[in-house]
Amino acid sequence: xxxVVVDPVTRIEGHLRIEAETDEHGVITRASSAGTMLRxxxxxxxxxxxxxxxAFTQRICGVCTSSHAITSVRAIEDALQYKIPVNxxxxxxxxxxxxxxxxxxxxxxxxxxxxxxxxxxxxxxxxAITAGLQQCISPKRQENxxxxxxxxxxxxxKNFVNSGQLGIFKNGxxxxxxxxxxxxxxxxxxxxxxxxxxxxxxVARLHAVFGGKNPHPSFAVGGMPCAVSLDATGYQxxxxxxxxxxxxxxxxxxxxxxxxxxDQVYVPDTLAIAGYYKDWFTKGEGVGNFLTYGDFPxxxxxxxxxxxxxxxxxxxxxxxxxxxxxxxxxxxxxxxQQVQELVSSSWYDYSSGKDTPLHPYAGExxxxxxxxxxxxxxxxxxxxxxxxxxxxxxxxxMEVGPLAHVLMLYAKGHAGTKALVDKxxxxxxxxxxxxxxxxxxxxxxxxxxKILADEMSVWFKQLQDNIAAGDxxxxxxxxFDPATWPAQAKGAGFLEAPRGALGHWVVINNGKIANYQxxxxxxxxxxxxxxxxxTEVSGPYEAALKGHxxxxxxxxxxxxxxIHSFDPCMGCAVHLMDxxxxxxxxxxxx
Amino acid sequence: xxxxxxxxxxxQRQGVSRRSFLKFCTLAASSMALPLGSxxxxxxxxxxxxxxxxxxxxxxxCTGCSETLLRAYDQYPVEKLLLExxxxxxxxxxxxxxxxxxxxxxxxxxxxxxxxVVIDGSVPLKENGAWSVVGGRTILDVIEESxxxxxxxxxxxxxxxxxxxxxxxxxxxxxxxxxDLITNLKKITTTAPLINIPGCPPIPEVLTVxxxxxxxxxxxxxxxxxxxxxxxYYGGTVHxxxxxxxxxxxGNFATSFDDAGARQGFCLLHLGCxxxxxHNYCTTLKWNKGTSYPMLSGHxxxxxxxxxxxDRKGGFYKSL
Numbered sequence: 010x011x012x013v014v015v016d017p018v019t020r021i022e023g024h025l026r027i028e029a030e031t032d033e034h035g036v037i038t039r040a041s042s043a044g045t046m047l048r049x050x051x052x053x054x055x056x057x058x059x060x061x062x063x064a065f066t067q068r069i070c071g072v073c074t075s076s077h078a079i080t081s082v083r084a085i086e087d088a089l090q091y092k093i094p095v096n097x098x099x100x101x102x103x104x105x106x107x108x109x110x111x112x113x114x115x116x117x118x119x120x121x122x123x124x125x126x127x128x129x130x131x132x133x134x135x136x137a138i139t140a141g142l143q144q145c146i147s148p149k150r151q152e153n154x155x156x157x158x159x160x161x162x163x164x165x166x167k168n169f170v171n172s173g174q175l176g177i178f179k180n181g182x183x184x185x186x187x188x189x190x191x192x193x194x195x196x197x198x199x200x201x202x203x204x205x206x207x208x209x210x211x212v213a214r215l216h217a218v219f220g221g222k223n224p225h226p227s228f229a230v231g232g233m234p235c236a237v238s239l240d241a242t243g244y245q246x247x248x249x250x251x252x253x254x255x256x257x258x259x260x261x262x263x264x265x266x267x268x269x270x271x272d273q274v275y276v277p278d279t280l281a282i283a284g285y286y287k288d289w290f291t292k293g294e295g296v297g298n299f300l301t302y303g304d305f306p307x308x309x310x311x312x313x314x315x316x317x318x319x320x321x322x323x324x325x326x327x328x329x330x331x332x333x334x335x336x337x338x339x340x341x342x343x344x345x346q347q348v349q350e351l352v353s354s355s356w357y358d359y360s361s362g363k364d365t366p367l368h369p370y371a372g373e374x375x376x377x378x379x380x381x382x383x384x385x386x387x388x389x390x391x392x393x394x395x396x397x398x399x400x401x402x403x404x405x406x407m408e409v410g411p412l413a414h415v416l417m418l419y420a421k422g423h424a425g426t427k428a429l430v431d432k433x434x435x436x437x438x439x440x441x442x443x444x445x446x447x448x449x450x451x452x453x454x455x456x457x458x459k460i461l462a463d464e465m466s467v468w469f470k471q472l473q474d475n476i477a478a479g480d481x482x483x484x485x486x487x488x489f490d491p492a493t494w495p496a497q498a499k500g501a502g503f504l505e506a507p508r509g510a511l512g513h514w515v516v517i518n519n520g521k522i523a524n525y526q527x528x529x530x531x532x533x534x535x536x537x538x539x540x541x542x543x544t545e546v547s548g549p550y551e552a553a554l555k556g557h558x559x560x561x562x563x564x565x566x567x568x569x570x571x572i573h574s575f576d577p578c579m580g581c582a583v584h585l586m587d588x589x590x591x592x593x594x595x596x597x598x599x
Numbered sequence: 600x601x602x603x604x605x606x607x608x609x610x611q612r613q614g615v616s617r618r619s620f621l622k623f624c625t626l627a628a629s630s631m632a633l634p635l636g637s638x639x640x641x642x643x644x645x646x647x648x649x650x651x652x653x654x655x656x657x658x659x660x661c662t663g664c665s666e667t668l669l670r671a672y673d674q675y676p677v678e679k680l681l682l683e684x685x686x687x688x689x690x691x692x693x694x695x696x697x698x699x700x701x702x703x704x705x706x707x708x709x710x711x712x713x714x715x716v717v718i719d720g721s722v723p724l725k726e727n728g729a730w731s732v733v734g735g736r737t738i739l740d741v742i743e744e745s746x747x748x749x750x751x752x753x754x755x756x757x758x759x760x761x762x763x764x765x766x767x768x769x770x771x772x773x774x775x776x777x778x779d780l781i782t783n784l785k786k787i788t789t790t791a792p793l794i795n796i797p798g799c800p801p802i803p804e805v806l807t808v809x810x811x812x813x814x815x816x817x818x819x820x821x822x823x824x825x826x827x828x829x830x831x832y833y834g835g836t837v838h839x840x841x842x843x844x845x846x847x848x849x850g851n852f853a854t855s856f857d858d859a860g861a862r863q864g865f866c867l868l869h870l871g872c873x874x875x876x877x878h879n880y881c882t883t884l885k886w887n888k889g890t891s892y893p894m895l896s897g898h899x900x901x902x903x904x905x906x907x908x909x910d911r912k913g914g915f916y917k918s919l
Binding site: 017021026049060071165175179182221228252259384481 | 658666669672681685694695696699701723767768772853856857864881886897901914
């Protein structure tokens, strides 16, 4: 028996360490997931202007660069019962939708692909066969599908390898027997690795139209700050703001570009690669419970100003337990018994004891680092071992993210999702239960990108129709001035980020932030174990790794496959900190 | 696998002739205002060297600065940078290997010296640095080791340059920027020059051009301002080139985000814009292939390339 340590886990956002205990056959018997960096953003927010919180929380993560900002303005709007124009809802949907599609493609090609694709093997590919393969799996693709094109890519790769400087590809696990793709498919994937680098910077421009820049576009409490460009007489004119005919034409073109790439490259590549790794449709399930807060408010042309209605969302809200898709349990973010965080194995204390679950409104953040002094070889995983807390829903560990989204849409009978999932599984000759796995999670992410890219066209048409009908409103100024606010208020904002359910809980006293708690997707998935009596309750990462057999512990490819299938974002998971390690922040439910 | 190629050999295999390479060097040298007589020597020096090694280290960061690298347009998009211009030997978000194999890549790269170290994120000193740990070691420890023999250190983003968000009041983790750690606190010992490229995140093309120009100029750092920011990009304020400047001069100010003035592009000063105080290149170059910048899309500048911008009194919506 030995312990395999993977630190740093690369090709993720942030700092993650995995310690995996293995038996004499190299099978993981117990895994521990640890976040090893924190910044303290919530304490920095204390006593600040709630209208500024979006910019602070946005910097929790520069990958999901719009997710925290939208969640934050929604939390403030919920606290103030501050209704926003329909165009603001739609623009936020477009920004969040673009975030999903961008993020999923970058995750697949630049963070996850190298777990499945052996770049060095591509050197022995026959470019003519790769071209044939491309035309076969993506008949609609009219570009970059010829022998000459793949020959160029192969030459580029060959020159790069021959230079002797492999850069980010050096010391990869090339030649590992767990790589199963033929050289021609490896070459195809490498070509798309490069294409996706160019594609992603193009589609990120959608954020720049509405938010001025990407990464980290602008937002505002009360709607969106991006007024439509008009002249002094009220006619639409180009250039006074970017929300003009040029900007909107660009948005339309980008949405088309997203849909084309997803349909013609991302989806076929996922299916082709997954076909060679069908054994990974039976490994890495996790906990079998799934949670969504829901997202993408459904609006109609001409709707009046409104709050986000949790019952009218494109991705529905709810909880699925033990793979049972026949029952979606209701979820209430304000119920103190439902969403709770524990610190049983985290480097924090609670005044009522480490094993007491606390709802975010009553959340406490008192760090107590009890880990080893660096440099260290091992964490003591029988004590506290992570900066990540452990969220639970009614005491149960939950998986959040693309698989949860797709299952929720499926369970609630969304026709497009059902058709897409059923067709994908039929093509791969797999049962529905194959989704509960490492490759199932990866495939769900791909299908979700298609579902949302397609839906973006619907939202964009609504925006165009609204503007054509003369409804140009993007921001409601009614409560922007803090002098109009009640002395005390509290609210919960939510969103589905590319990595799953994201919630912010804010308490406002006399126009200032009294408490701010964010419970984020990677905290749900990466959180350390908790206990019911003496029984361990593992979170999704730790549960999913159990049972993996490592071919070569010095090249822990199997661990990376499953961890990457969750798309970790440690910056999001660990953002908490107390002012001086002594002060206790405790805010009771008002 | 062959011995390491020179840049010229590498370019020649990509179909670039020696003649066009020299032409390129002339252009590059003139754009950096190098004396003309130095061009031949400059070209030789460049052609003789393998692709420069770059180590990217991440401390207390959000990965927004890595994302900005991916967004670079113009002559050095990231795929060209990675395959043809530099050898990015360590980057947590992009590199293939994990764990010990990843650390091996870093150690191999720094072994010969002469590398460029890029750092994003601030460095926490509290609890002896236990709050930012990679591979069981503090990030400060890793940085100290990695800058030995470096040709250049680039602190990218406001956090690495000035302490940024983690350093905002009350700075709970005792976070510091790189310059502070070298110059004031003497926590890092190095003779390598330091360039700050602040912004939250910085403009992608500013980052890539600074890296490439340093390489092409034979290791000459650009002229810097008092905060070690490259003057060509941080010499003026974003106000100087703003599309709303004319309205500022006329006294036309928007008073809410969607009033008649906001729609006509009136100045955002009264909605808290900090553009008059903010040295950056956003309004000149624009973001994301010239698409926009915050003021053009309706929101004021929050001042993200300046020290302590998170703590400016009154917050982002208080009029200057």
